[in-house]
Amino acid sequence: MERRERGGRGSRLAKPPDAPTPERVLAGLDTALFRQLVYLPETGSTNDVVRAEARAGAPEGLVVIADRQTAGRGRRGRAWDSPAGLGLWFSVLLRPTFPARQAPLLALMAAAAVRDAVAATAGVPVLVKWPNDVVSQDGRKLSGILVEMEADGDFIRHCVVGIGVNVNQALEDFPPEVRETATSLGLLAGGPVARVPLLQAILAGLEARYRRVLADGFGAVLDEVRRHSATLGRDVQVVETGGQAWDGRAVAILDDGALLVEPAGGGEARRVYAADVSIRETNAPTREANASIRPPGGGRATSR
Ligand code: BTN
Numbered sequence: 001m002e003r004r005e006r007g008g009r010g011s012r013l014a015k016p017p018d019a020p021t022p023e024r025v026l027a028g029l030d031t032a033l034f035r036q037l038v039y040l041p042e043t044g045s046t047n048d049v050v051r052a053e054a055r056a057g058a059p060e061g062l063v064v065i066a067d068r069q070t071a072g073r074g075r076r077g078r079a080w081d082s083p084a085g086l087g088l089w090f091s092v093l094l095r096p097t098f099p100a101r102q103a104p105l106l107a108l109m110a111a112a113a114v115r116d117a118v119a120a121t122a123g124v125p126v127l128v129k130w131p132n133d134v135v136s137q138d139g140r141k142l143s144g145i146l147v148e149m150e151a152d153g154d155f156i157r158h159c160v161v162g163i164g165v166n167v168n169q170a171l172e173d174f175p176p177e178v179r180e181t182a183t184s185l186g187l188l189a190g191g192p193v194a195r196v197p198l199l200q201a202i203l204a205g206l207e208a209r210y211r212r213v214l215a216d217g218f219g220a221v222l223d224e225v226r227r228h229s230a231t232l233g234r235d236v237q238v239v240e241t242g243g244q245a246w247d248g249r250a251v252a253i254l255d256d257g258a259l260l261v262e263p264a265g266g267g268e269a270r271r272v273y274a275a276d277v278s279i280r281e282t283n284a285p286t287r288e289a290n291a292s293i294r295p296p297g298g299g300r301a302t303s304r
Helices: 023-028 046-055 104-122 185-189 195-216 219-227
Strands: 004-007 010-013 036-042 063-069 087-096 125-129 131-133 141-152 155-166 235-239 244-251 259-263 270-272 275-279
Touching: 023 036, 023 195, 036 046, 046 063, 046 087, 046 141, 046 155, 087 195, 104 125, 104 131, 104 141, 104 155, 104 185, 104 195, 104 219, 155 195, 195 219, 219 244, 259 275
Parallel strands: 036 063
Antiparallel strands: 004 010, 063 087, 087 155, 125 131, 131 141, 141 155, 235 244, 235 275, 244 259, 259 270
16 A cells, blocks of 8 residues: 655545546446436536536436535535545435434434445444444544425425535544544544445445335434444433533434433433434443433333
């Protein structure tokens, strides 16, 4: 594996000439769903491109990949830095038949696929951080997922699953404000990582999990997320969408995808559906916390 090259901005990971073009990606991709791939050297946000195609009637399975995004975005309107040549920035179009309230679970499904692909292609053990991230063992963010949906009531018109993976950034390639919290696969692996095999593995893993979800529900995906969770058993800070913050311990991921958190000050465990959860460094990860813990009320951990 090549190690590093010297660039104008100091020591950088060498960039493999591996633009993820449809020809290259499809050459080694044995999926039935993801056959229509579009590669854009530059665009605003691949989520926007796919949403426009979805509104125009594109079938599910469309994949739009950009080498660079000029307006990449994450959850809660945050910017997602997407420099050329250094990452995987892509979105896929799905038209699932399950009810709209289950759509957020697609972020966990995608995170599970990314985690597995990273481990398989680069040999780097990483974890799923609820609800939409893949992080290194020491908690730095490697990948983020943004699911956007249009629905009529509980009928899903389409879902756009946007996936960003930091592949070959050196630390100085990240914006200063995320340098303490972000990482890339190249940094974790100790050298450049080829983007095409990684994208192929992610797409194959996404399709396999999606088919299983459509046939049997989210049970297997949730078990996979629990097995590889960065969040379960950890002391966390929960920041609600309204900005209210509180501390607790993450004790379970429920069958509807909610994170069950025991408040630090005592009281009944709370189900968290949409929030930012940061992991505090006050306790080591344990594997004791799992799905067998019952939600408040004592019933089975199923739906809301
Ligand atoms: C997050 O961590 O908040 C989610 C980040 C999602 C980034 C990806 S990159 C491809 C797609 N296009 C975007 O504008 N965002 C997603």
